[in-house]
Amino acid sequence: MKIFCEKDYQAASRRAANIISAMIISKPDCVLGLATGSSPVGAYEYLVKRYEAGDLDFSLVTSVNLDEYKGLSGDNGQSYRYFMDTHLFNYVNIRKDHTFVPDGLEPDSQKACEAYNQIIRSVGGVDLQLLGLGHNGHIGFNEPGDFFEKETHCVDLAASTIEANKRFFEKEEDVPRQAYTMGIQNIMFARKILIVVSGEAKADIVAKAFCGPITPQVPASVLQLHKDVTLVGDQAALSKLEKSM
Ligand code: F6R
Numbered sequence: 001m002k003i004f005c006e007k008d009y010q011a012a013s014r015r016a017a018n019i020i021s022a023m024i025i026s027k028p029d030c031v032l033g034l035a036t037g038s039s040p041v042g043a044y045e046y047l048v049k050r051y052e053a054g055d056l057d058f059s060l061v062t063s064v065n066l067d068e069y070k071g072l073s074g075d076n077g078q079s080y081r082y083f084m085d086t087h088l089f090n091y092v093n094i095r096k097d098h099t100f101v102p103d104g105l106e107p108d109s110q111k112a113c114e115a116y117n118q119i120i121r122s123v124g125g126v127d128l129q130l131l132g133l134g135h136n137g138h139i140g141f142n143e144p145g146d147f148f149e150k151e152t153h154c155v156d157l158a159a160s161t162i163e164a165n166k167r168f169f170e171k172e173e174d175v176p177r178q179a180y181t182m183g184i185q186n187i188m189f190a191r192k193i194l195i196v197v198s199g200e201a202k203a204d205i206v207a208k209a210f211c212g213p214i215t216p217q218v219p220a221s222v223l224q225l226h227k228d229v230t231l232v233g234d235q236a237a238l239s240k241l242e243k244s245m
Contacts, residue, residue, distance in 0.1 A: 001210065001223075001224070001229045001230070001231060002229070002230045002231070003230075003231045003232075003233075003238070003241070004230065004231070004232045004233070005233060005234075005235055005238045006232065006233070006234055006235070007234065007235060008198075008234050009042055009198045009199075009234050010042060011234070012042070012196060012197075012232050012233055012234045013040075013041075013042025013043045013045065013196070014042075014043075014046055015232045016040070016042075016043035016046075016130070016194060016232045017042075017043045017044075017045075017046030017047050017050065018046075019128075019194050019232070020032065020047060020128065020130065020194070021047065021050055021055070021056055023127060023128045023192070024056055024057070024058065025056070027127060028057060028059075028060045028061070029060040029061070029062070030061060030062075030127040030128065031061075031062045031063070031064065031123050031124060031125065031126050031127050031128075032061060032062070032063045032064075032126070032127065032128055032129075032130065033063070033064055033065070033066065033126040033128065033129035033182075033190055034063050034065045034066070034084065034130055035065070035066050035130050035131055035132050035140075036065070036066075036080045036083040036084065036087075036132075037132045038132070038198075039132035039133070039197060039198060040087075040196055041087060043130070043196060044087045044088045045087075047092065048091040048092060051091070051092040051093070052091075056092070057093065058092045058093050058094035059093050059094070059095065061094050061098065062098040062099070063084075063089075063094065063099045063100065064101075064119065064120055064123060064126060064182075065080055065081075065084060065099075065100065065101040065102070066129075066131070066139075066140035066141075066181060066182050066187075067080060067102060067140045067141045067179050067180060067182065068080045068081065068101050068104040068179060068180050069104050069176040069178070069179050070104055070109070070112075070154060070176060070178040070179055070180055071104060071105070071176050071178070072104045072105075072176060073104065073105050074101070074104070074105075078168055078169055078174075079101075079104055080101055080104075081101040081104070084099065084101060100116075100119050100123070102116045102152065102181070103115065103180075104180065109153075109154035109180070112152075112154070112180050113151065113152040113153055113154060113180060114152075116152040116182070117151045117152050117186070120152075120182070120186055125189055125190070125191070126186075126189070126190035126191065127190070127191050128190065128192045128193075128194060129187055129190035129192070129193045129194070130194050130195075130196065131187070131193060131194070131195040131196070131220075131223075132195070132196060132197070133195060133202060133205060133206065133220050134160075134161060134164065134205075134220075135160060135164055135201065135202070135205055136158055136161065136205070136218075137205050137208065137209050137217070137218035137219050137220045138158070138161065138219050138220070139184075139187060139195075139219050139220045139223070140181040140182050140183075140187060141155045141157065141161070141179045141180075141181035142155070142181060142183065142184055143155055143157065143158040143161065143219070144158065144216065144217045144219060145219075147216050148183070148184040148185075148216045148219070148222060149183040149184060150183045150185035151182070151183040151185055151186055152180060152181065152183055152186060153180070153181065153183055154178055154179070154180055155178065155179055155180075155181055156177060156178055157175070157176070157177055157178065157179060162175045162177070184219065184222055188222065188223075188225070188226055190226075191228065192228045192229075192230070193223060193226055193228065193229045193230070194229075194230045194232065195220070195229065195230070195231050195232070196233070197231070197232075197233040197234075197238070198233060198234045198237050199234070199236055199237055200236040200237070202233075202236075202237040203236060203237055203238070203239050203240040203241075204240060205218075205220075206231075206233065206238060206240065206241055207240040207241050208221070209221050209223070210223070210224065210231065210241060211241065
């Protein structure tokens, strides 16, 4: 695993954007696996700046997002489709029909998940998967459990995830209780993985995920088995890692 310890969130975001940019430049028709949440926002801002400067071309890029709330439409301000449009897709020249997010409006979970697995297969798999890390160790919405779910599935969100994500909603009751998410196998099949973490509140889980036992109780710990993982974080988030390694 490669680790980049940066002084703050801005520097970590810039580093992450550099790694994503390198992928786009070296493989213009790459497939990016993308994430939402606070962690990648800064990296998306840098990518937009680089596109505006003429240094990046997204015209051949395809993207597949990790997850989507079940029950939210793409134009709902809290949906992950909306997040991607308003943080990245609307500001670069990516073809919208080459951007994929699970269909939150499909009520039939099996149908929604099978369709998404088929999309991931049809684009030829993911070249670079960007991830954030939940406080409970989740990646995508793969919550702690007794086993690793392989492919896209419908999850009941953990209470801690609902708590963490309520900041994006008016009130906690508005946070959807279920989501569609890529599974661990979908994530592990990505050729490269880039995980971005920041803030002291992530320090414990970062140490657990990357230095602790590999267990579905800490879903991100499975990344220890991937051959090409880059962890980018600020000093606060990585502060307990050095001691545990
Ligand atoms: C988002 C996602 C989640 C987040 C995680 C961390 O698409 O899949 O796993 O990456 O909840 O969220 P932040 O970055 O807001 O701390």
